Amino acid sequence: MSGVNEIRSTFLDYFAKAGHAVVPSSSLVPKNDPTLMFTNAGMVQFKNVFTGAEKRPYSTATTAQKCVRAGGKHNDLDNVGYTARHHTFFEMLGNFSFGDYFKPRAIELAWNLITKEFGLKPDRLLVTVYADDDEAAALWRKIAGFDDKKIIRIGTSDNFWQMGDTGPCGPCSEIFIDQGPGLAGGPPGSPDEDGDRFLEFWNLVFMQYEQVEPGNRLALPRPSIDTGLGLERMAAILQGVTSNYETDLFRALIDAVAHAVGRPPEPGTVASYRVIADHLRATAFLIADGVLPGNEGRGYVLRRIMRRAMRHAELLGSREPTMFRLVPTLVREMGPAYPELMRAEALISETLRLEETRFRRTLERGLAILDSESRTLTAGQNLSGETAFTLYDTYGFPLDLTQDALKARGIGVDTDAFGVAMQRQKQAARAAWQGSGEAATETVWFAVKDRAGASEFLGYETESAEGIV
Ligand code: ATP
Numbered sequence: 458m459s460g461v462n463e464i465r466s467t468f469l470d471y472f473a474k475a476g477h478a479v480v481p482s483s484s485l486v487p488k489n490d491p492t493l494m495f496t497n498a499g500m501v502q503f504k505n506v507f508t509g510a511e512k513r514p515y516s517t518a519t520t521a522q523k524c525v526r527a528g529g530k531h532n533d534l535d536n537v538g539y540t541a542r543h544h545t546f547f548e549m550l551g552n553f554s555f556g557d558y559f560k561p562r563a564i565e566l567a568w569n570l571i572t573k574e575f576g577l578k579p580d581r582l583l584v585t586v587y588a589d590d591d592e593a594a595a596l597w598r599k600i601a602g603f604d605d606k607k608i609i610r611i612g613t614s615d616n617f618w619q620m621g622d623t624g625p626c627g628p629c630s631e632i633f634i635d636q637g638p639g640l641a642g643g644p645p646g647s648p649d650e651d652g653d654r655f656l657e658f659w660n661l662v663f664m665q666y667e668q669v670e671p672g673n674r675l676a677l678p679r680p681s682i683d684t685g686l687g688l689e690r691m692a693a694i695l696q697g698v699t700s701n702y703e704t705d706l707f708r709a710l711i712d713a714v715a716h717a718v719g720r721p722p723e724p725g726t727v728a729s730y731r732v733i734a735d736h737l738r739a740t741a742f743l744i745a746d747g748v749l750p751g752n753e754g755r756g757y758v759l760r761r762i763m764r765r766a767m768r769h770a771e772l773l774g775s776r777e778p779t780m781f782r783l784v785p786t787l788v789r790e791m792g793p794a795y796p797e798l799m800r801a802e803a804l805i806s807e808t809l810r811l812e813e814t815r816f817r818r819t820l821e822r823g824l825a826i827l828d829s830e831s832r833t834l835t836a837g838q839n840l841s842g843e844t845a846f847t848l849y850d851t852y853g854f855p856l857d858l859t860q861d862a863l864k865a866r867g868i869g870v871d872t873d874a875f876g877v878a879m880q881r882q883k884q885a886a887r888a889a890w891q892g893s894g895e896a897a898t899e900t901v902w903f904a905v906k907d908r909a910g911a912s913e914f915l916g917y918e919t920e921s922a923e924g925i926v
């Protein structure tokens with residue numbers, strides 16, 4: 458059985474042997490892209506290399522990239538714990554060609570890796586190509602020996618990648634595995650494609666055009682390759698399980714949760730263990746990259762993730778701060794591949810402990826209110842926006858925490874009314890208060906970080922800098 462750490466190094470070694478520079482993951486906070494909340498794909502750190510604006514000393518590269526898809530364009534937060542394949546934080550393994558090789562070599566490299574190195578059975582595999590990409594279809598026929606039934610043509614934007622309204626773009630080809638008729642769902646492109654049976658695990662992007670303006674697309678003289686393979690999904694496939702949460706790494710994290718809350722997962726509670734394990738990773742990696750919980754922007758996304766996990770710990774019966782006790786397991790599992798986790802371990806633990814201590818003061822009372830206000834509601838009905846806002850404003854419940862709490866019963870939240878209440882409060886606050894809590898936090902955080910480095914214990918500074926919750 459290949460563990461997650463072994464799969465990561467097999468991938469990087471394979472592409473290194475094929476001449477690619479092994480480039481470290483970039484930060485989860487994108488350096489030169491103010492439009493992007495978090496790094497959400499391997500290509501993000503290479504954007505300017507693809508456009509030609511930046512030169513690197515290599516023309517092919519491979520990475521294991523830290524990604525977060527919570528907030529912004531790609532937001533998988535609501536899927537987490539409920540689908541077998543989505544995380545807020547995950548690792549995207551990729552290989553890149555900057556005007557070097559193109560489709561034939563990209564497909565050949567991918568095919569040989571999955572069938573020879575990873576030993577996947579070709580008869581379980583199938584691919585999609587963009588509807589008019591005859592070239593890719595012909596290559597899959599030749600390299601993989603697939604007949605046309607296993608090369609599914611998709612004409613939607615799902616299979617056509619664009620960097621933005623202008624810039625490099627091109628067709629995709631995605632690799633799927635059939636996990637067998639025991640699982641629900643149809644092949645890609647079918648009406649029930651969202652089931653678990655057919656799992657997408659690798660996306661190959663063929664950047665061959667430049668969109669110069671709407672309706673005007675030119676062929677790039679030196680087309681490029683960008684690929685993304687989900688490490689957690691690959692691990693599930695290679696370990697013979699149909700959920701990322703049953704892989705070695707997640708089992709270790711879920712065991713740590715079980716130990717911390719004092720009881721093992723059961724069918725009715727397992728989603729909570731998964732959410733906690735997932736959100737622990739997102740929290741730890743975001744803090745290690747300099748994000749701290751706050752009231753706006755990235756800091757607020759982090760706070761939402763942390764608090765949501767904390768509610769699930771409460772659901773599992775824990776009445777004391779719990780999340781920080783899981784950090785050593787995570788650092789043991791992932792620290793060797795990501796030394797920044799080891800350097801920031803104390804900061805991660807203290808930030809979690811502080812946030813959980815603070816949130817615990819209102820969590821129980823908030824949950825009691827949520828309980829009594831939703832008691833008479835049934836599936837399909839909405840909690841009032843006023844109640845959701847009180848929970849947010851007085852008890853520190855992010856809206857999506859309230860939504861998540863009601864989801865299992867099929868109850869929603871009147872988000873329009875929530876928005877109205879929020880606007881009203883903002884107008885009142887604007888008159889009374891200059892500047893935002895987060896700005897203050899971030900200023901202090903970066904000042905202290907510059908002085909001491911992210912590994913120093915920052916608990917007290919954080920607390921005093923962040924009076925507003
Ligand atoms: P899906 O359709 O399953 O949501 P996607 O098409 O949005 O995936 P891509 O943008 O193509 O994903 O990303 C490349 C690869 O990264 C995917 O094939 C998958 O293996 C992995 N991946 C994407 N999103 C997630 C996630 N939220 N958690 C774990 N792995 C992911």
Ligand code: MG
Pocket residue numbers: none
């Ligand atoms: Mg997706």
Ligand code: MG
Pocket residue numbers: 657
């Ligand atoms: Mg997809």
Ligand code: MG
Pocket residue numbers: 631657660
């Ligand atoms: Mg995809």
